Amino acid sequence: xxxxxxxxxxxxxxxxxxxxxxxxxxxxxxxxxxxxxxxxxxxxxxxxxxxxxxxxxxxxxxxxxxxxxxxxxxxxxxxxxxxxxxxxxxxxxxxxxxxxxxxxxxxxxxxxxxxxxxxxxxxxxxxxxxx
Numbered sequence: 454x455x456x457x458x459x460x461x462x463x464x465x466x467x468x469x470x471x472x473x474x475x476x477x478x479x480x481x482x483x484x485x486x487x488x489x490x491x492x493x494x495x496x497x498x499x500x501x502x503x504x505x506x507x508x509x510x511x512x513x514x515x516x517x518x519x520x521x522x523x524x525x526x527x528x529x530x531x532x533x534x535x536x537x538x539x540x541x542x543x544x545x546x547x548x549x550x551x552x553x554x555x556x557x558x559x560x561x562x563x564x565x566x567x568x569x570x571x572x573x574x575x576x577x578x579x580x581x582x583x584x
Contacts, residue, residue: 454480459520478521483580487534488513489572500571503540507547510576515551523582525551530558532577538563544574 459476475493476485490498490506493513499505515525535544541561549556557578567575 457521459483459485459517476517476521478582481582481584483518483521483523483527483578483582485514485517485578485580487532487575487577488517489567489569489575491569491572493517497569497571501573503535503537503543503573504547506572506574507544507576510574511547511551514576514578518578518580521580521582523580526555527580527582528552528557528578529581530579531560533559533561534564534567534575534577535561536564536566536573540573 457478458474459478474486476483488510490500490502490509491513492498492509493516498509511525514528518524518527531548533544533548535541548559567573
């Protein structure tokens with residue numbers, strides 16, 4: 454099964470030491486790196502704002518799924534990391550807006566921190582694109 458590297462900008466990897474890819478498509482499977490309140494060009498959006506960072510993370514996931522040849526409807530599993538349990542009430546309504554009635558399976562975790570102190574939400578996404 455061939456793997457196809459996904460990335461939003463040609464120079465993205467230069468800015469992310471130790472990170473090899475924003476995602477891969479392998480056959481009909483899509484595996485995305487955790488997305489946060491950073492744009493795909495690595496600009497911080499909504500520092501400390503869980504709803505704003507969730508919106509940015511989901512916009513990134515949408516873009517990467519489109520690069521893979523799919524849509525948000527092809528996302529089958531997400532893992533949501535928040536740095537405070539209280540953020541959940543701000544995060545999940547945004548997820549509901551993006552996925553509507555067909556929500557992916559979801560795991561939610563509260564963690565002590567993410568890659569940058571300004572980040573409060575990270576979302577991993579996995580997709581299956583029907584051919």
